[in-house]
Amino acid sequence: MAVRFPELKNDLIIRVAKGEKVDKTPSWVMRQAGRYLPEYHQVKGSRNFFETCQDPEIASEITIQPIDRYPGLIDAAIIFSDILVIPQALGLPVDIIDKQGPHFPTPLQTPEDIDVLLTKQDPDVRVELDWAFKAITMTRHKLEGRVPLFGFCGAPWTLMGYMIDGGGSKTYRISKEWLYKWTEDSHRLLKMITKVCINFLAEQVIAGAQILQVFESNAGELGPQEFREFSLPYLREIAVGVKSRIRQRLTEEKIEFNAADHDVPLVVFARGAWYALDDLCDSGYDVVSLDHLYDPAEAVKVNNGRVVLQGNLDPCVIYGSDETITRKVEYMVKGFGGGKQNYIANLGHGTQMWMKPEKLGFFLQEVKRVSSQ
Template identity: 60%
Template sequence: MASFPPLKNNLILRAARGEKVERPPMWVMRQAGRYLPEYHKVRAGHDFFEMCRTPEIASTITLQPIERYEDLDAAIIFSDILVIPQAMGMVVEMVEKKGPHFPEPLETPEDLAKLKRLGEGCDVKKELGYVFEALTLTRQKLAGRVPLLGFIGAPWTLMAYMIEGGGSKTFTKAKSWLFKYPEDSQKLLQDITDVAVEFLAQQVVAGAQMVQVFDSWAGELSPVEFAEFSLPYLRQISKRVPERLAELGQEQVPMTVFAKGAWYALDALCDSGYNVVGLDWTHDPAEARKIANGRVTLQGNMDPNVLYGGKEAIDKAVKRIVEGFGGGKQGYIVNLGHGVTPGVKPEDLGFFLRKNHEYGSA
């Protein structure tokens, strides 16, 4: 088991556990990535998944925003949610200006036989060892400056990619499976969940101090389908990961769930076993606080596109959101309502962080 330097800034861990803090901690989704010029210098000459699979490169990219922004209170490992389908035997490519592409997506339930399952061809420690190496290396390089976050894609979101073959505007193929083949859909979701649980637990072994589950396509489901095909598996993950960590002799870590677009499920998500519930920008902060009623810490939720609006717009939005979360000194983690987009100017994100620090410390 790796030995790591002592943590100097545990603000986000305390906030995630519901403790009162001196100011709300800050990090942003996709903080290590395409909006940073230093990222593009590293990216030149490398395939996206090659960077994910090269621990030294992944570690370097993870640290770039930490080196640039002194206000960040967490680093999140540079990786991708689609490494789980890869570990299950699917080919995933990252196509420039298009996004992820599966040359051979799942078309019928018969295709499930092609997948590797946990303990049946899918050895998580072997298939995803590069992620664990990157986590351990990054944790050492951080030298305790801030905690390191790990993450996974949620089962429904991964299933959608695996069937659609990439991103989609309609999700016709993936949602057709839910209606045509509900039992086979549940089987696939369970197989993904089993891999996800082990992957997340091993990320903690490797050095992750907090983890997040991204259900990026949750909002494509109706409340009925979300309750049947997403929420049960999110609940499994929140229950089984701590159990697996106990088996591995590991300390427990805070867990976050982010179900983008599933505004209707906030009450259920607050009871789904996670310490933190991430909010997209469709939530009103004050209303979300009422619904949560102290059960969880809330995270979010400024629209990332406000970052294109200039300093006045950013200032106004940050002030409104911090006030909406009651000042943010208990039960709140600063973030955007989704990831930083590629065209954002780094200095505008820096201004967003500084204003949150200013208003959150008041």
Template identity: 60%
Template sequence: MWIMRQAGRYLPEYHQAKGNHDFFECCRSPEIASTLTLQPIERYDGLLDAAIIFSDILVVPQALGMEVRMVDGVGPQFPHPLRSPSDEQYSQIMEKEVDVLKELGYVMDAITLTRKKLDGRVPLYGFSGAPWTLLCYMVEGGGSKMFIQSKTWVFRYRKEAKALLRKISEVVVEYLAQQVVAGAQILQVFDSWAGELGPREFRDLALPELRWISAHLPKRIRELGEEVVPLVVFAKGAWYALEDLCESGYDVVGLDWLHDPAEAVKIARGRVVLQGNADPGVYMGARGRSRK
């Protein structure tokens, strides 16, 4: 059974540790991030198989120079999203040489500190958002229901969208590799908005970047003197792409509740480990339900 959840706002100890700090302040504090990472492990001692570092996928756009705020009750907000390639910000992002350790060193510090605190109890996950998902946030300015701006980039600015996706991929590879140096023992790439693309667009835009990451990340990890760790890809909603994902260079493919597990096993044919598939909403009908 696969339960993927960071230290939750449902835990009272989360709010105590967070205090008056905003979300990204918690991410930037290695001590707070480490404390929040460990809370589920300590509360459910012996029941969880891994910890995932407390951070956010949107630290990558921040490293690229974009402003991101976490608004209570609303979620992440970009005050100045990318609306078109003619935006000056687009050129600035494409030209920026990102020093990952300078921009995101606090994540590495949190990982190292957390590994010491875990003391081998469970392995520690590092992670990043996938390029397509990060592009969606960067151009929409936050979460979206219609993904109008994202689709505008797909169908009107496809060449520029591909260039931006590759720029993001380059940062993601370095970011994940440095997480391994810091102590991450397994890495996951979250393509949370993969399902907003149709099969053709997914194969033309999102999948090439996932493959680029899986091809270049092990090389970079070895260059940094570390052993390659297992890689996990989770393309939420892209049920049509399971065959492609099994051939995308990752060790593990995450499934969402749109997959039929038996059919997924047939498609995978043992090429990758499969995990997931539980509908997170199922617990809504479990409490107080009579059992016969």
């Protein structure tokens, strides 16, 4: 079976992720398709968040909105979805409550509750998350090769936190209690989630994703020792497992794929884990994404050319004046070495609903201007 997609016209971010030199910095931003855009609200209408994600046509349209709004300034699209689809695939319901965020009606309370997931601890993601793959394939065609398409998933520790604490938390007290009180069971749950992450990411590539990012959004809730025990091993397992699983799936299905379509770069984003950069640079990923807590020049020293770095402007800089944005972009791009190798520009976290689209556009414009000098 042959899988044919439109030829990629802008491969800047792919080339940089693989270590090539370029003449300007590629850029995209986390949550670039979302609530800060008026066109997002028009398309979403009265649907709730997951209804929007699970409609491939709508999700595809939202994914492409920032590419249309900022032509020539954004070098990748990222599929409109959410990290919490993996708990859903495992059979744990989750809602997104307006102005509150994620809510799990029946969070895991004790290790015995893991048994609730037993019937789906090895779910067929092709069935459980079929809509996600349809959205990716549709978007890949609709992009017509203008930019590459990101797929993504949440990382095991981050997903575990939501599944146990029942949503976002300032302390993640309950899930961290598990780590210290039920350590073996915590690893059992993390291993279960890791396997689903690997399968989900691999299937996204089969569906058409050209680069993947793993979001360890709650890494900063762990100390250095805990990160090395409960996060890093599973991030490494994903880095190795995804590429192995892709090769396995291609062989199983006798799918004819161009090498560039399945040898995809992998990005890891461990938010708040400033102490772990050295470990992350040796974790098997092509790109390490940084939040705004890192000084660019210091991060470059720690990295020492091992991987590509991505980031890391404080999102709140977007609320500043044009002069402030310019100054901060210049500091960032210069700190990461000038932007012509081993660097992808991004924010240190995602866009926020109060941002003005034109200010984000100015940031993207300044990245191109500064890095082209």
